[in-house]
Amino acid sequence: MPADALSCYTTNLKEHLHLTDPAAEQRLAEGFTLSVRRDGLGGSLAFSHHERVAPDFGYRGARRWEDALSALRGEFARRGDVLAVANCRNLPWSPSYLVRDVPHWLRLAARDDDRWLVVDDFDALLPEGHQEPHRGWVDEAGLRALLAPLPGLDPVLHQRDVYALGGGAAWVPDPGNHRWLEHGAGRFDPRPGDWVRGTAASLTLLRDLLPSDPEAQVRYAEDLWAAARHHQYLHRAEPATAAAWGELSRSLRYAAQSAARGRPRASLVRTAFDRILSALGPFDVIIHQPAAATARVAW
Numbered sequence: 001m002p003a004d005a006l007s008c009y010t011t012n013l014k015e016h017l018h019l020t021d022p023a024a025e026q027r028l029a030e031g032f033t034l035s036v037r038r039d040g041l042g043g044s045l046a047f048s049h050h051e052r053v054a055p056d057f058g059y060r061g062a063r064r065w066e067d068a069l070s071a072l073r074g075e076f077a078r079r080g081d082v083l084a085v086a087n088c089r090n091l092p093w094s095p096s097y098l099v100r101d102v103p104h105w106l107r108l109a110a111r112d113d114d115r116w117l118v119v120d121d122f123d124a125l126l127p128e129g130h131q132e133p134h135r136g137w138v139d140e141a142g143l144r145a146l147l148a149p150l151p152g153l154d155p156v157l158h159q160r161d162v163y164a165l166g167g168g169a170a171w172v173p174d175p176g177n178h179r180w181l182e183h184g185a186g187r188f189d190p191r192p193g194d195w196v197r198g199t200a201a202s203l204t205l206l207r208d209l210l211p212s213d214p215e216a217q218v219r220y221a222e223d224l225w226a227a228a229r230h231h232q233y234l235h236r237a238e239p240a241t242a243a244a245w246g247e248l249s250r251s252l253r254y255a256a257q258s259a260a261r262g263r264p265r266a267s268l269v270r271t272a273f274d275r276i277l278s279a280l281g282p283f284d285v286i287i288h289q290p291a292a293a294t295a296r297v298a299w
Contacts, residue, residue, distance in 0.1 A: 007226035011122045032230040036202045039194040041155035047223040052167025058186035061173025068178035082108040085179035095129035207273035211266035214259030241279040248272045
C-alpha cells in the first residue's frame with residue numbers, strides 16, 4: 001500500500017482542500033482518531049475517523065438535475081474544484097460498477113463549457129477487485145449518470161456519510177437527491193450521542209464486541225478498513241504500528257470468511273486488536289457522552 005493511501009472519502013477530500021488551503025492536509029493527518037457511537041441508527045455502531053477539518057464544509061442537494069448542475073457550475077466558478085457524491089454502481093472504474101450502491105466522493109477538477117474533468121485519486125485493492133485512480137472528461141449527460149441520486153441506504157452505509165466530515169453528525173440530503181459538497185454549507189447536529197472517543201478507547205470497545213460476533217465483523221469491516229488506512233498513514237514513520245493496523249483488516253476478513261464456513265476465529269480478531277493497542281502504548285480511560293434522545297439527524 002502506498003504510504004499516502006487513504007480511504008475513498010479522505011483521498012479526494014484531502015486533494016480538494018489542499019488546492020486552496022495547503023495546511024488542510026496536515027490538519028487532516030494530525031486529526032485522524034477513531035471514535036465509535038454506540039447508539040447509531042437501527043442499533044448499529046457509527047464511526048468517526050477524524051476531527052473536523054473544514055467547519056464550513058457540508059453537503060448540498062437537489063432533486064432536479066438542472067438545479068444540481070447550476071449549483072455545481074456556481075461552486076466551480078468560486079473554487080475551481082468541486083467535491084461531488086457519486087454512486088460506485090455508476091462508476092465504470094469501480095469494482096462495484098453495476099454491483100452495489102456505495103456512496104463515493106470524486107472531484108470535478110476542470111470545466112470546458114459543457115465538459116467536466118472527473119478526477120478520482122482513490123487507489124485500493126478491495127474485496128471486489130482493484131480500484132485504480134481515474135481521470136477523464138465527460139459531457140454533462142455523462143456527469144449526470146455518474147452523479148445519479150443514491151437510493152436509501154442501510155444504516156451502516158448512511159452513517160458513513162453522516163460522519164464523513166468529522167466532528168459531529170452532518171446534515172445529509174434525503175435519498176433521491178443529487179449530492180455534492182460546498183464551502184459555507186456546513187450544518188452539524190449539536191446533540192452529543194453516546195460516543196466512545198479516542199482511538200485506543202474505541203479499539204478496546206471493539207475488541208470486546210467483535211470477536212464473538214461474526215456478523216458484526218462483516219458489517220463493520222469496511223469502517224475498520226478505512227480506520228486502518230488512516231492510521232497507517234498517521235503512523236507511516238512507525239512500521240510496527242502501521243503493520244498492526246494493516247493486520248487488523250486482514251484478520252477481520254479472514255475471520256469472517258472462516259465463520260461463514262462454520263469455524264469462528266474469535267481469538268484471531270481479539271489478538272489483532274490487542275496487537276494495535278500494544279503498539280499504541282498507554283492510553284486514557286474510555287470517555288462516554290450521554291446518549292441523545294434519538295440517533296436520527298433532524299434539522
